[in-house]
Amino acid sequence: MNCREWEKNFKNWLQANETLDVIRPTLPRSLAEHPAGCPACRFRYQVFANLSQPDSEPIEAPTDLPRRVMAAVQRRSAAPVYRRFSIPAFAVAVAAAAFAAVLMITLPTRRPDSSTVTVRLALAAPRARTVAVAGDWNAWNPESDRLFDVNGDGVWEIELHLEKNKEYRYQFIINGESWIPDPRAGLQVEDGFGGTNSVLDI
């Protein structure tokens, strides 16, 4: 069996053994003979084997990493820097996102006899392909709450039902990669990563 034949047979065997219960099935004798005498194919199999088993020796994190993490957490906790919305910060964000116009409207409306508040977020971003919002309520998942431009006027909208009497921080994500604060939010707070979170207090 040459290398090409072994590759073909190995892939066929792999396909026939695709099971989640046995992550690394034993290589049959017919497939084990060629790599035994061929360093290149032995290497290929070894690469694949490394990808197919839980580590016998777990990767160890640096011992001082928890301490450094806590120092960062304490810094954030001790000195949150609140600031009002400013034109330069907004201008930088918009320039970075390369958008012509951004307009934000937030309309919280309380529903009677309910513990939640309906909040409508809208963002005018006529050149955006996608707009989403990530925040405290969705564990900062950039894909769980997407805005839609329903009538094609360039204004993207979403309605959220959030628990009332809470404060939420959030950012918009444009085209899946540009994170910008809400330019019209009443309060902005540094996010600790050099960006700005908007604050929604309902």
Added chain:
Amino acid sequence: MMKEDDPSPARENAEVLAAVQETLNGDTSAFRIVVDRYTPLLFSLSLRMLGGREDAEEAVQEIFLKVFASLRSFKLEKRFLPWIYTIALNHLRTSFKKRSRRRRVETVLPHEDLAARPGDGDRVGPEHRLFLAQAEAAAGRALLRIRHEYRAVFILRALEGLSVSEIATIMGIPEGTVKTFFRRARQNLAELIFRETRETPDGIGSI
């Protein structure tokens, strides 16, 4: 099925939830319990997802800051582990994209961190140790080249040992999709390994 050395879900949850509650009550130092418990797991995941030790350390720190900032949105009746994994994977997706853009000029991603782990050298000769290290580094680099979702599913299942249902919960996708992603990850990895080692004379180290 979690790894054997992991605590039971109930115990994990009781300790972590108490720490979360104390943190929310204003005792930030209680968050250390959460950090101590999940740093190894998040570091291992970040290193595999990003490929570099420095990037992984930075990612772990940023993930914990996000977890800390989002604590109020955590539902106390839920398990903490899937929640923290979800935040981590979302962060790592963005980190990987930024990192890829930053280092686009590199044709070979460094993955010596994974290869440099001690252990094998005590039992085998230097030549075989080098062979294993090269294979491990190539495996790490191959992982970095497949789609984020496939990589996440593959790492959580094959290397971290999580169950299909746990991965489905963490990633917010159906169990059937987890299985599909796992299968495709394995196929893509096999394809990459063969394709990238085909052109060189010895077939080694070109991934």
